[in-house]
Amino acid sequence: RKEVEQDPGPFNVPEGATVAFNCTYSNSASQSFFWYRQDCRKEPKLLMSVYSSGNEDGRFTAQLNRASQYISLLIRDSKLSDSATYLCVVNMFGNYGQNFVFGPGTRLSVLP
Amino acid sequence: TAGITQAPTSQILAAGRSMTLRCTQDMRHNAMYWYRQDLGLGLRLIHYSNTAGTTGKGEVPDGYSVSRANTDDFPLTLASAVPSQTSVYFCASSDRPNTEAFFGQGTRLTVV
Numbered sequence: 179r180k181e182v183e184q185d186p187g188p189f190n191v192p193e194g195a196t197v198a199f200n201c202t203y204s205n206s207a208s209q210s211f212f213w214y215r216q217d218c219r220k221e222p223k224l225l226m227s228v229y230s231s232g233n234e235d236g237r238f239t240a241q242l243n244r245a246s247q248y249i250s251l252l253i254r255d256s257k258l259s260d261s262a263t264y265l266c267v268v269n270m271f272g273n274y275g276q277n278f279v280f281g282p283g284t285r286l287s288v289l290p
Numbered sequence: 291t292a293g294i295t296q297a298p299t300s301q302i303l304a305a306g307r308s309m310t311l312r313c314t315q316d317m318r319h320n321a322m323y324w325y326r327q328d329l330g331l332g333l334r335l336i337h338y339s340n341t342a343g344t345t346g347k348g349e350v351p352d353g354y355s356v357s358r359a360n361t362d363d364f365p366l367t368l369a370s371a372v373p374s375q376t377s378v379y380f381c382a383s384s385d386r387p388n389t390e391a392f393f394g395q396g397t398r399l400t401v402v
């Protein structure tokens with residue numbers, strides 16, 4: 179089983195739609211959680227950190243459920259510019275010291 | 291602020307040749323990482339360094355070596371390149387445990 183799993187998509191949604199991405203992780207000792215955005219052929223960039231209490235940044239809402247080892251990202255009122263791959267990232271102390279483990283990414287296409 | 295810089299941005303390399311991918315950060319981050327990203331496999335950790343003077347092996351270290359002589363630089367060396375090392379390589383850094391990682395713009399390497 180992979181340490182971080184995501185639905186690879188693609189998710190094709192119309193502008194203005196609400197879309198939700200899910201992520202599960204296997205290491206219960208994982209310590210911090212993030213969503214990154216990656217545009218085609220570019221480096222990943224931090225979208226938002228994810229806290230146990232849930233957090234919101236404009237149209238984006240992230241939730242963490244430690245008991246279920248589950249992370250989510252909700253995007254409201256989708257824009258064309260939201261089209262990208264969204265990476266679920268977990269920081270854990272595991273086989274390779276303290277490092278970041280990436281999910282495979284979920285591809286989103288927002289259509290006009 | 292430059293952040294984290296990688297060089298070169300792309301390279302075509304003959305099999306059997308050696309090459310060093312450069313990574314420099316100006317944020318004084320303690321931890322640095324090298325990942326490779328391949329279609330369908332996501333980002334996989336090659337080597338990491340928690341602090342200057344220390345390095346560790348990641349998930350896919352074979353055929354690669356690193357050094358961390360100072361805080362700012364974390365070069366990745368391929369001693370004798372093989373076609374399976376064709377990939378996009380990302381260098382990243384983070385400040386403290388559990389804080390986000392920042393990425394360089396990537397090096398696209400093709401081994402022929």
